[in-house]
Amino acid sequence: MKILVTVKEVAAVDDEFEIDGLAIDDRYVTADLNEWDEYAVEEAVQIKEAHDDVEVVTVTIGPSETDETIRQALAKGADRAIRVWDDALEDAGLLDPETKAEVLAAVAAEEDPDLVLTGVQSADDGFGATGVTLADKLGMEWGAVVNDLDLDLEGGVASVHRELEGGVEELTDIEIPAVLTIQTGINDPRYASLRGIRQAQSKELAEYGLSDVGLDASEIESPLEQTSLYEPETEGEATVFEGSPEETAAELAELLAEKGVTS
Amino acid sequence: MSVLAIAEHRRGELRPVSIEQLAAGRDLADELGGELHTAVIGGDVEAFGADLNREGVDTVHTVDIGEEFNHDVYTQVVTQLATELDPTVLLMPNSVNGLDYAPAVANRLDRPLVTDVVDIDAEDGLTATRELYGSKTETTIDVHAEQAAVTIRPAEWPTIETDGDAAIEAFDATVDESAVKSTVKGFEEVGGGDIDITDADVLVSVGRGIEEEENLDIIHDLAEALDATVSGSRPLIDNGWLEKDRQVGQSGKVVTPDVYIAIGISGAVQHVAGMKGSDTIVAINTDPNAPIFDIADYGIQDDLFEVVPALTEQFQ
Ligand SMILES: Cc1cc2nc3c(=O)[nH]c(=O)nc-3n(C[C@H](O)[C@H](O)[C@H](O)COP(=O)(O)OP(=O)(O)OC[C@H]3O[C@@H](n4cnc5c(N)ncnc54)[C@H](O)[C@@H]3O)c2cc1C
Numbered sequence: 086m087k088i089l090v091t092v093k094e095v096a097a098v099d100d101e102f103e104i105d106g107l108a109i110d111d112r113y114v115t116a117d118l119n120e121w122d123e124y125a126v127e128e129a130v131q132i133k134e135a136h137d138d139v140e141v142v143t144v145t146i147g148p149s150e151t152d153e154t155i156r157q158a159l160a161k162g163a164d165r166a167i168r169v170w171d172d173a174l175e176d177a178g179l180l181d182p183e184t185k186a187e188v189l190a191a192v193a194a195e196e197d198p199d200l201v202l203t204g205v206q207s208a209d210d211g212f213g214a215t216g217v218t219l220a221d222k223l224g225m226e227w228g229a230v231v232n233d234l235d236l237d238l239e240g241g242v243a244s245v246h247r248e249l250e251g252g253v254e255e256l257t258d259i260e261i262p263a264v265l266t267i268q269t270g271i272n273d274p275r276y277a278s279l280r281g282i283r284q285a286q287s288k289e290l291a292e293y294g295l296s297d298v299g300l301d302a303s304e305i306e307s308p309l310e311q312t313s314l315y316e317p318e319t320e321g322e323a324t325v326f327e328g329s330p331e332e333t334a335a336e337l338a339e340l341l342a343e344k345g346v347t348s
Numbered sequence: 349m350s351v352l353a354i355a356e357h358r359r360g361e362l363r364p365v366s367i368e369q370l371a372a373g374r375d376l377a378d379e380l381g382g383e384l385h386t387a388v389i390g391g392d393v394e395a396f397g398a399d400l401n402r403e404g405v406d407t408v409h410t411v412d413i414g415e416e417f418n419h420d421v422y423t424q425v426v427t428q429l430a431t432e433l434d435p436t437v438l439l440m441p442n443s444v445n446g447l448d449y450a451p452a453v454a455n456r457l458d459r460p461l462v463t464d465v466v467d468i469d470a471e472d473g474l475t476a477t478r479e480l481y482g483s484k485t486e487t488t489i490d491v492h493a494e495q496a497a498v499t500i501r502p503a504e505w506p507t508i509e510t511d512g513d514a515a516i517e518a519f520d521a522t523v524d525e526s527a528v529k530s531t532v533k534g535f536e537e538v539g540g541g542d543i544d545i546t547d548a549d550v551l552v553s554v555g556r557g558i559e560e561e562e563n564l565d566i567i568h569d570l571a572e573a574l575d576a577t578v579s580g581s582r583p584l585i586d587n588g589w590l591e592k593d594r595q596v597g598q599s600g601k602v603v604t605p606d607v608y609i610a611i612g613i614s615g616a617v618q619h620v621a622g623m624k625g626s627d628t629i630v631a632i633n634t635d636p637n638a639p640i641f642d643i644a645d646y647g648i649q650d651d652l653f654e655v656v657p658a659l660t661e662q663f664q
Contacts, residue, residue, distance in 0.1 A: 096481065097481075098481045098484050098485075100634060100635035100636070100637060100638075101636075101637070102484075102637075104485070107487075109481070109485070179489070181460060181461070181462075182451060182461060182463070183454070183455065183460065183461065186451075186455075205447075208481075208482065209480060209481055210480060211463075211464060211478075211479070211480070211482075212463050212464070213442075213447050213463055213464065214447060214450070214451040214454075214461055214463050215451075216451075217447065217448065217449075217450075217451035217452055218451040218452070218454070218455050218461070220452070221423075221451065221452040221455040221456065222455060226420075226529040226530060227419070227448075227452070228419075228448070228530065229419075229444065229447050229448035230444045230447065230448070244533075246536070247444065247448070248444065248599050249358070249444050249445070249535075249599070250363075250443065250444060250598050250599060250621075251598075251599070251602070252537060252538040252539055252593075252595075252599065252600060252601060253358075253535055253536070253537060253538070254535065254536045254537075254538060255417075255532055255534075255535055256532070256533040256534050256535065256536060257530050257531065257532050257533060258530065258531045258533060259529065259530045260529040260530070263529075269582065269583070269586045270582070270585065270586035273587075273588070308460040308491060308492045308493045309460055309462065309489050309490070309491060309492070310489065310490045310492060311487055311488070311489055312475070312487075312488045312489065312490050313487060313488045314480070314485055314486075314487045315485065315486055315487075316484070316485055316486075316637070317479075317483075317485070317486045317642075319641065319642050320642055321641050321642040321643065321644060322645075323631070323641050323642075323644040323645060323646060323647040324645065324646050324647070325641075325646075325647045325648070325649060326646065326647070326648050330650055330651070330654035330655045330658045331658050333648045333650060333655060333658075334648075334655055334658035334659040334661070334662055335658075335662060337630065337646065337648060337655075337659055337662075338659060338662035338663065340630075340646060341574070341607065341630075344606060344607055344628055345606070346550050346574055346575075346576070346606075346607055347574075347575070347663070348573050348574060348575055348663045348664070
C-alpha cells in the first residue's frame with residue numbers, strides 16, 4: 086500500500102514586519118513545515134508502522150529552498166519525497182487550489198496511491214481547498230477536516246471523524262482510495278530523532294519540472310491574481326496599558342477589580 | 349448575471365451563515381444587476397425554505413433529498429443547480445461542510461474557487477478580499493473568469509431579519525447513487541468533562557505563547573487568585589495540556605463570560621468565533637499586530653511571563 090502525503094513549506098511572519106509589494110519582506114519571514122501537514126505525515130507514518138508493506142511518499146510544490154523543510158518529513162519517517170517546481174510555476178503568481186491540485190494530481194496519477202493525506206489548510210494562504218479539489222480531479226472519494234481515522238484495508242473503508250463546528254463530530258465511512266484532509270490534534274506528531282535526521286539525508290528527494298509530470302505551462306495558469314497586500318486597519322479600540330510589567334499589571338488589576346473580579 | 353447561495357443546516361437547524369450569505373449575495377446581485385437565488389438541500393426543506401425567504405431573495409430552491417449533509421449528494425446536487433441556473437457567482441459557506449463539497453463543485457463546473465472571503469464586490473469584475481498569514485495581512489484578489497465559486501467566512505455579513513416575498517420552487521435533482529461513496533453514520537458530542545467553561549464569569553484563557561506545559565503553572569496561579577476558570581486555544585488542547593472541553597473556538601465552546609483574559613493567544617478567526625461575545629476582553633500578547641487586539645477592549649503588549657506573575661501578585 087502506498088500513502089501520498091502533500092507537504093508544504095509555509096511562511097511565518099515576525100511580530101514586526103514590512104510589506105514589499107505583494108509579499109512580506111524576506112527579512113521578516115521564517116520558513117516552516119505547515120502545521121497541518123505535520124499531522125498528516127505523522128498519521129501516514131503511524132499507518133506504516135501498524136501495517137506491513139506501506140510506503141509513505143511526500144509531494145511538495147516549491148523551489149529547492151524548501152528541501153530542508155521536506156527533509157523534516159523524511160526524518161519523521163516518510164520513505165521518499167517528490168518536489169515539483171520550474172520556471173513556469175515560479176512565474177504563475179498566485180497558486181490557487183485548482184492549480185496546485187492539477188500539479189499534485191499529475192504526480193498522484195504517476196504514483197497511484199491508495200490513500201492521499203493532506204493538511205486541512207496551509208497556515209499562510211489558508212485556502213483549505215486543495216485536498217478536496219485533488220480528490221475530485223483524481224476521481225477519488227474524500228473527507229475534509231478529519232480528526233480521527235480508523236482504516237479497514239480489507240474492507241476498503243476509512244472510518245473517520247470529521248470535526249464540525251461547536252464541539253460536534255460527524256462519523257463517516259469513506260470508501261478508499263480516498264483523499265483525507267487532516268486536522269491538528271488527530272495524533273501527537275513525533276520529533277525527528279537524530280537517527281531519523283541522519284537517515285533523511287540519504288533518502289530520495291526527486292525533483293520534477295512540469296513536463297516531467299506531463300503538464301505544460303498553459304495548464305497551470307491561475308485565474309486568480311493577487312492585486313494588493315496590506316495590513317488591515319485595526320478596527321480595535323483597545324485601551325493599551327503602558328509601562329513596566331508591574332505598572333501594566335497594576336492597571337489591569339484595578340480594571341478587573343472595577344469589573345467585580347476579586348480573589 | 350445572477351447569484352446562487354447554498355444554505356447549510358445541521359440537525360434540524362439552518363446555520364446562521366446561510367442567512368449571512370444572503371446579505372453578501374444581495375449586494376453582489378445588485379452590482380451585477382441580477383437576481384439572488386438561494387437553495388437548501390435535504391432535511392425539512394419546507395421549513396428551511398420558508399426561513400430562507402428573506403428580504404432581497406428572488407427565488408428559494410428546495411431540494412428534497414436526504415436528511416443530513418452528505419458531500420457526495422451535495423456535490424452532485426449543487427453542480428446540477430449551478431448548471432441549470434448558471435449563476436455568475438456561486439456562494440457557499442466557508443464552514444467545515446462547505447469545504448467538504450465546494451472545491452469538488454468548483455472543479456466540476458470548471459470555475460475558479462476563492463475561499464474564506466471576508467469581502468467581495470462585482471463592480472468591475474469580481475474582486476475578493478482574503479486574509480493571509482493568520483489575519484496579519486489582507487489581500488485583494490481579482491478573479492479573471494466570467495463565473496466563479498466563492499466561500500464566505502461566517503459572521504462577516506449581517507443577518508437579514510426581514511421576511512421576503514421570494515418564489516419558492518422545488519428543484520428536481522437526480523443523484524447517481526453509485527457515485528455516493530461515503531456514509532454518514534451519526535454524530536458525536538465532544539467533551540463531557542466536569543467543568544463547563546460556558547458557565548464561568550471570568551475565563552483566564554491561554555494560548556501557544558505559553559510555550560511549555562510546565563509554564564501553565566503561572567496561568568493556574570492567576571486563575572486561582574482571580575477565582576476564575578482556565579480555558580485555552582486549540583494548540584494547548586491538541587498537545588493534551590488542557591482537557592478537550594476547555595477549548596474555546598469554532599470547534600470548541602462558544603463562551604460569553606463577563607471577562608475573558610486572552611494570554612499568548614493570537615486571535616485566529618477560529619478562536620475568535622468562540623469568544624467575541626465576551627463582555628470585556630483583555631489581551632496579553634507580545635505582538636502588537638496580533639489580531640486579538642482588534643477585538644480586545646484592553647491590552648498589554650508585553651511578555652506574559654512577566655505580566656502574568658505580576659498580575660497574580662496584585663490579587664494576593
Ligand atoms: C477547521 C479549524 C477549526 C479550528 N478550531 C479552533 C478552535 O476551536 N479554537 C482555537 O483556538 N483554534 C482553532 N483552530 C486553530 C486556529 O486556526 C489557530 O491555529 C489557533 O487558534 C492558534 O492558537 P494560539 O493563538 O494559541 O497560537 P498562535 O497563533 O501560535 O499564537 C500565539 C500567540 O502568542 C504570542 N506570544 C508568544 N510568546 C509570548 C509571550 N512570551 N508573551 C505574550 N505573548 C506571547 C504570540 O505573539 C502569538 O500571538 C481551528 C483551525 C481550523 C482549520
